[in-house]
Structure formats: structure tokens, C-alpha cells
Amino acid sequence: MGLLYAIIIGAIAGWLAGKIMKGGGFGLLVNIILGIVGGAVGNWLFGVLNISIGSGAIGDIITGVIGAIALLFVAGLFKK
Template identity: 35%
Template structure:
């Protein structure tokens, strides 16, 4: 997959993962970095388990794998930095 495709998938995955995790506060750079890393980690791990390549371009399976990886990395990031998910406007 080209670097442009990684950036697009990473940005979309990071933004969606941030919305799923209920904060909506992440910056563009944080979303992009976590999304790209999530795409890489998610694609690599799922590829090891299923013996298939999910990083073949911008398509639904690639974005779903990237979102899953980004959610895991976002949760680990928040655990490491002490950030919590907003619930009803409060921490």
C-alpha cells in the first residue's frame, strides 16, 4: 500500500476510533499517528492469525482492521497517559 493510502486509512481509522472511544478530543496529529500505527499493528497481527493480507489498499476490510488496531492502541495510550473516557460530560 502506498504512503498516501496509509495516511488516508490511518487518519480515517484514528478519527473513527477516537469517536468510538467517546472522547472526540484528540488532535489531528494524535489521531493520524494512532490510526497509522493501529493499521500497521492490526494488519500485521490479523495477517499472522488468518494468513491473509488486509493491507491491500483503501477498502472496507482494511479500514475495519485499522480501526480495530487504533482502538486497541488508543486504549493503551489512554491507560499509559491517565486519560479517561468522558461519560456524560464528566470524567
């Protein structure tokens, strides 16, 4: 069940990050994958910065979106 939850939250986060980063996206499928990976990056980043967003699905989506935006930004640097 945890894997399915991570995929669903990551998919939502990747889609939202693609919408926020206009022109920085790589298409729906890659944005979803980046959202899943972005969840892990967001958790790591917030852990390093000692920031707590909260628990639950909304906190996980916010963390995933911020992580996915960071990944899309870095990936966009290499895309050019």
C-alpha cells in the first residue's frame, strides 16, 4: 500500500510541478516520474533544513511538489 501511495502522491506532485514550472516540463510521464523522485528529494531537503510541513496527504503533496520543482529546475539547466 505504501508504494501505491507514493506513486499517486508523486504523480500529483509531478503534474503540479509541471504546471508551476511553465516551459520547464518534460511531458506528463516524465513529470510524474520526477514527482515521485521529487518526493524523496523534498523529504531530504526539508530534513536538511529542519523544516516540517506537516503530516498527511497534503503535506506529502507539498513536499513532493517542492522536490519536483527543484528537480525540474536542475534538469532544465541540462536541457539547454
